[in-house]
Amino acid sequence: MTHSVKLPAWDFRRGMATARVMTQVGCERGAPLEVLLHQTGIAPEHLEDPHAEIEAAQEIQLIRNLLHALGNPADLGVEVGKRYKLTTYGLWGFALLSSPTLGDAMNLGLRMMNQTFSLTRHSMQQVGDQVHVVYFDEHLPPDVRRFVMDRDRAMGPTVQREVLGRPVAYSAVDMKQPEPDAAQVARLTELFGVCPTFGATQHRSIFPAALLSERLPQADPHTARLCEDMCRELVEARNSRRTGVAAKVRDRLLRTPGHIPDMEQIAAEMHMTSRTLRRHLTAEGATFRGLLEEVRSTLAVELMARARLTHGEIAERLGYADVTTFIEAFRRWKGMPPSEYRRQQGLRPSHGRLNRPMLRA
Structure with missing residues (x-):
């Protein structure tokens, strides 16, 4: 396997x-x-x-x-x-x-x-x-x-x-x-x-x-879990402290969660070419793909907690072609599938909404 x-x-x-x-x-x-x-x-x-x-x-x-x-x-x-x-x-x-x-x-x-x-x-x-x-x-x-x-x-x-x-x-x-x-x-x-x-x-x-x-000599699962939670908070805090052009791109990506723009669209809104935008991001140690991952990860958790959307609905709002791709991405972000994350966070799984128009991402 x-x-x-x-x-x-x-x-x-x-x-x-x-x-x-x-x-x-x-x-x-x-x-x-x-x-x-x-x-x-x-x-x-x-x-x-x-x-x-x-x-x-x-x-x-x-x-x-x-x-x-x-x-x-x-x-x-x-x-x-x-x-x-x-x-x-x-x-x-x-x-x-x-x-x-x-x-x-x-x-x-x-x-x-x-x-x-x-x-x-x-x-x-x-x-x-x-x-x-x-x-x-x-x-x-x-x-x-x-x-x-x-x-x-x-x-x-x-x-x-x-x-x-x-x-x-x-x-x-x-x-x-x-x-x-x-x-x-x-x-x-x-x-x-x-x-x-x-x-x-x-x-x-x-x-x-x-x-x-192999068991580790100083293993303490409770301490490990506490440290992991604190590390996760630090990771999320670091992701939110973007500056310069990277901060502007991240804020723009967060502005319209139902329709996440691509790099060409954001570059045009900032009155520059996508090549120039990429150069600015590289100089700041960032990439458009990395910023998009940060935003999608943040929005996915928010949509689970507050909107109670199904995984398929979340995938659509975040611009994924299918729910499987979203689940793979979520596993990469959190180290577990979204269903397990919901269970650990005490979030009730959603069964979707009938007769409700979907926003296209």
Whole structure:
């Protein structure tokens, strides 16, 4: 049986801890702080502010500065990734640590990816007796892809080791890049516990599915649920704090829930081409697709709670071609189908309304 969970989001706002980790490594290697923060919009005092957040685009600029200042050393991504501990992630890390099993922790972690510092996209899929975690980087600027991939992949075994209490026994690790020098191969082999395969068609880590059912040493389901609820509130709050052009697009999408406009229509209303709109959103670390997902997720919950519409009616109002596509999207947003979400939230399922005209999305 094959089961997959995909999380397309990557351009979410993130905590300042990720900038703090990277500037610490850069300064340790001799880079001046002002050089690392150049054109990022991050002031030195922001690094110590526990409530400060940055856009993905700001983090990408910081990465560019770091690479340029240090001469793009081959080991930099892995070295930085190993610095991200469970405590770096705050509530997200505590929620993982408190989960009943490794599988619960990984599923929660993927659902709440907006509480991490990942810039890559991930999918987790069970194939037979193995779990495949695939990493995607095609959406990232080419000049930072290698660093980001190395960093985000190094985060994985580091966090998993803290959660499980011991290293995860990987069956295989695939990397798209050519084989590096012997020293770098040795570092990667030590990190993953297995020598990677280089020149692969995709970035992928494989481990036995039996590990998913292993009980975690600090499991506390009640604490895990509390942390997950708090993480979800933070995710929703971050999604609502859009600024600039992204905020205007999000507000426009929310304005007419019965008829959600496409990118061309919104661009025309803002007196620009869709290409210009896309460029503005990219500069702010956002995408039209990501904003549309945020809005649809928000509206779906509101329509369930207040309008008591059927899933088919909600799907139509949100612009989905059929109810199956909506259900798949809802599972991606909330980690469960809408029927289960209704049950957990105590929402009475609706049986629809007769002789009632439908709004076309």
